[in-house]
Amino acid sequence: MLLCSSMMCADFGALRDEVQVLDTAGVDIFHCDIMDGTFVPNITMGLMDVKAIRAATDKPIDCHLMVENPSAKVDLFLDAGVDIIYIHPESERYVVKTLAHIKERGASTGLVINPDTSIETVSEMLNLADYVMVMTVNPGFAGQKFIDFTAKKIDRLAALKDEYGFKLMIDGACSPARVREFSARGVDGFVLGTSALFGKGKPYAECLEDLRQGKDY
Ligand code: DX5
Ligand code: ZN
Numbered sequence: 001m002l003l004c005s006s007m008m009c010a011d012f013g014a015l016r017d018e019v020q021v022l023d024t025a026g027v028d029i030f031h032c033d034i035m036d037g038t039f040v041p042n043i044t045m046g047l048m049d050v051k052a053i054r055a056a057t058d059k060p061i062d063c064h065l066m067v068e069n070p071s072a073k074v075d076l077f078l079d080a081g082v083d084i085i086y087i088h089p090e091s092e093r094y095v096v097k098t099l100a101h102i103k104e105r106g107a108s109t110g111l112v113i114n115p116d117t118s119i120e121t122v123s124e125m126l127n128l129a130d131y132v133m134v135m136t137v138n139p140g141f142a143g144q145k146f147i148d149f150t151a152k153k154i155d156r157l158a159a160l161k162d163e164y165g166f167k168l169m170i171d172g173a174c175s176p177a178r179v180r181e182f183s184a185r186g187v188d189g190f191v192l193g194t195s196a197l198f199g200k201g202k203p204y205a206e207c208l209e210d211l212r213q214g215k216d217y
Pocket of ligand 1 (some may be wrong): 139173191
């Protein structure tokens, strides 16, 4: 199971310490939400935050680009040494071309789809995706309610992942109960924000251990 810490939920007054504690606690991937205030109605992390995280850990970093025309921005993040770049097909005209470019630069590709987007819309793009992430909330904010109808899409993608060879991830309202439930339904990885990791009043290491054991808290 890939457990990804949603870094927009971390304490930015102590970012380096947060990264090091999460690293030691057993986080698999550092998830960085990059927003432009246009594709989504919020602005959170930026390139300099990603560079600071890169300097503090050797573990994989992903950038979830919630920006218009991500093809024009992916090189900034690749140059910063990130390992995985997620783009939204809803904001990019040439998705396959952009995914191919990310691969050519030696990074892994991620396709992340909004609750509005159907599998039919993205089926050709699955060919070039190392990771497919289903948004289970509308992107932009932590602490939202899980959108139940996305579960059907998750099940359908779980049935396709071996054929296409991608890892299936979910982002948004991943509580301990949902991690347990969707892990059993074939989801490989989870973005952990306020629902399971940050502000829970217990050490990150214990949260991650409980999630791996399927425990509630
Ligand atoms: C946006 C973020 C959020 C968030 C997830 O892409 O990745 O979805 O931090 O955490 P929750 O929903 O648990 O606060
Ligand atoms: Zn995200």
